[in-house]
Amino acid sequence: MKKQALARTIKTGIQRTDLTENEVRQAIERAKHYPFVAYAVDAPYLELAKELFEGTEVLLTAPVSYPLGGMTLETRLDQIAFAIKVGADEINPALNFNAIKSGDFSTVLDEIKRMVEAAGDNLDVIVIPQLYILTNEEKLKVCHIILKGGVTAVKTNGHGSLCRPEDITLLRREFGNDLSIEASGGIRTTAQAAELLELGTNFIHTSTPYSVLEDAE
Amino acid sequence: MEARELDKNTLANMIDHTELHVDASYGDIRRLCLEATKYGFASLAIHPVNIPLAVKLLKGSTVKVDAAIGFPTGAFTIEGKVFETKDAIKKGAEEIDFVMNVGMFKAGNYGLVKDEMRAIKETAGDIVTKVILETCVLTDEEKIIACQIAKEAGIDFVKTSTGFGEKGATVADIKLMRQTVGGEMGVKASGGIRNTKDALAMIEAGATRLGTSAGIAIIEGLRE
Numbered sequence: 001m002k003k004q005a006l007a008r009t010i011k012t013g014i015q016r017t018d019l020t021e022n023e024v025r026q027a028i029e030r031a032k033h034y035p036f037v038a039y040a041v042d043a044p045y046l047e048l049a050k051e052l053f054e055g056t057e058v059l060l061t062a063p064v065s066y067p068l069g070g071m072t073l074e075t076r077l078d079q080i081a082f083a084i085k086v087g088a089d090e091i092n093p094a095l096n097f098n099a100i101k102s103g104d105f106s107t108v109l110d111e112i113k114r115m116v117e118a119a120g121d122n123l124d125v126i127v128i129p130q131l132y133i134l135t136n137e138e139k140l141k142v143c144h145i146i147l148k149g150g151v152t153a154v155k156t157n158g159h160g161s162l163c164r165p166e167d168i169t170l171l172r173r174e175f176g177n178d179l180s181i182e183a184s185g186g187i188r189t190t191a192q193a194a195e196l197l198e199l200g201t202n203f204i205h206t207s208t209p210y211s212v213l214e215d216a217e
Numbered sequence: 218m219e220a221r222e223l224d225k226n227t228l229a230n231m232i233d234h235t236e237l238h239v240d241a242s243y244g245d246i247r248r249l250c251l252e253a254t255k256y257g258f259a260s261l262a263i264h265p266v267n268i269p270l271a272v273k274l275l276k277g278s279t280v281k282v283d284a285a286i287g288f289p290t291g292a293f294t295i296e297g298k299v300f301e302t303k304d305a306i307k308k309g310a311e312e313i314d315f316v317m318n319v320g321m322f323k324a325g326n327y328g329l330v331k332d333e334m335r336a337i338k339e340t341a342g343d344i345v346t347k348v349i350l351e352t353c354v355l356t357d358e359e360k361i362i363a364c365q366i367a368k369e370a371g372i373d374f375v376k377t378s379t380g381f382g383e384k385g386a387t388v389a390d391i392k393l394m395r396q397t398v399g400g401e402m403g404v405k406a407s408g409g410i411r412n413t414k415d416a417l418a419m420i421e422a423g424a425t426r427l428g429t430s431a432g433i434a435i436i437e438g439l440r441e
Binding site: 015016017018019020021022042043044045066067068069070071072074075078079082096097098099101102104130133158160 | 237239240241242243244246263264265266267268285288289290291292293294296297300301304305308316318319320321323324351354379381382
C-alpha cells in the first residue's frame with residue numbers, strides 16, 4: 001500500500017490529560033504535511049487547531065462525552081454547540097454506554113436524534129458505539145439504532161480499547177454500504193491498517209499515524 | 218486520624234462508593250445504591266448520566282449522589298465544566314468531583330486553572346467540591362502548587378486520581394497533599410485502593426475520604 005493512499009484513510013488527533021498547548025501546536029504542524037482526513041483535539045484546543053489547519057483540507061473533529069460516554073444529553077448538546085461555534089467539521093459523540101449495556105435503546109435512540117438535530121448541517125456526526133464492550137447482538141442492535149437515529153457513520157471504539165477485525169466484517173456484512181466505518185482502537189501498524197481496510201473499513205482512526213504509515217511504500 | 222481506632226460506621230462514612238466503568242449497567246447502579254445504603258457510605262460516585270436513577274434509589278438515605286465532572290480527561294473549557302456542574306446539580310448531584318485542567322496546569326497556566334476552580338465552586342455553592350489533580354502525571358512540586366491553588370480557590374477537597382490514569386493514590390502523595398493544605402481541607406485518596414490495609418494506610422497519611430469500588434471488602438476486612 002502506498003503511503004499517500006493510506007494517509008488518505010487516516011483520521012487522527014492528539015488527546016491526553018496532561019497535554020499542553022505547545023505539544024498540540026507541534027503535533028499539528030507535523031500532521032499538516034500529511035493528507036490525513038481528520039484531526040481531533042479536546043475542547044480547550046479546538047480553536048487553536050482550527051487556526052492551525054486553516055487552508056488545509058483536514059477536517060477538525062470535536063469529541064463529545066468522550067471517551068467514557070457518561071455525560072448527560074444536556075452536556076452533550078452544550079459540547080455540540082461549542083463545536084459549531086469554533087467551526088469544527090465533525091463530532092465524535094461517545095454514546096451512552098451505560099444505557100446500551102442496560103438494553104435501554106429508546107434512550108440511546110432519543111439521544112442520537114437530539115444530537116443529530118443539534119449538529120444540523122454544521123457538523124458530520126460519527127458516533128462511537130464502543131464495540132469492544134458489546135456482545136455481537138448488542139453491536140448489531142446499536143448500529144441499527146444509530147441508522148434509525150439518522151447517523152450513517154460509526155467510529156468503532158473510543159480510547160483505551162482494541163479494534164477487533166471481526167467487528168468490521170460483522171458490520172460490513174450486516175449493513176453493506178449504508179454505514180461508514182472508522183476502525184479505531186489500538187491500531188499501530190501498517191499491517192493492522194491494511195487488514196482492516198481489506199475487511200471493508202472506510203477509515204482508520206489512530207493516535208499513532210506515523211507508525212501506521214511506517215511500513216507503507 | 219488514628220486509623221486503628223476506626224469503627225465500621227466511621228470508615229464507611231469516609232468512602233465514596235464508586236462506579237465509573239464504561240460498561241456499567243443500570244443494574245450495577247441499582248446494586249451499588251443498595252450497597253451504599255446498607256453500609257452507610259458517604260456517597261455514590263457516578264457518571265452524570267446515572268444521576269437521575271441514583272437520586273431516585275437513594276432518596277431518604279444519607280448517601281449523597283456524587284457526580285464526576287469533566288471526567289476523566291479534564292480537557293474541557295471552563296464554560297463546559299461549569300455547564301456540566303450546573304446540569305448535574307439540577308439533576309440532583311450533592312457532591313461534585315471534577316478533573317482539573319491538567320494540560321493547562323502543565324503549561325503553567327495557573328491563572329486559568331484557578332479561575333476554573335473558582336467558577337466551579339461558585340456554581341456549586343454549598344455543595345462539596347473535590348478537584349482531581351491526577352497526581353500520576355504531576356511532579357511533587359506541581360502537586361504542591363495544585364493543592365495551593367485549590368485551597369485558594371475555596372475547593373473543599375483535593376483528590377489524587379481519576380482511576381483511569383497510569384497510577385492511583387500513593388501514601389506519599391496523600392502525606393504531601395495533607396502537609397500542603399493543612400488540617401482543615403479535605404483530602405481524597407482514589408485509584409487502586411483495594412483492601413482494608415490500603416484504606417487505613419491512606420487515612421493514616423491524612424486522607425479524609427476514599428474513592429474506591431472495593432468499599433465492601435474494605436469494611437468487611439476491618440477488625441472488630
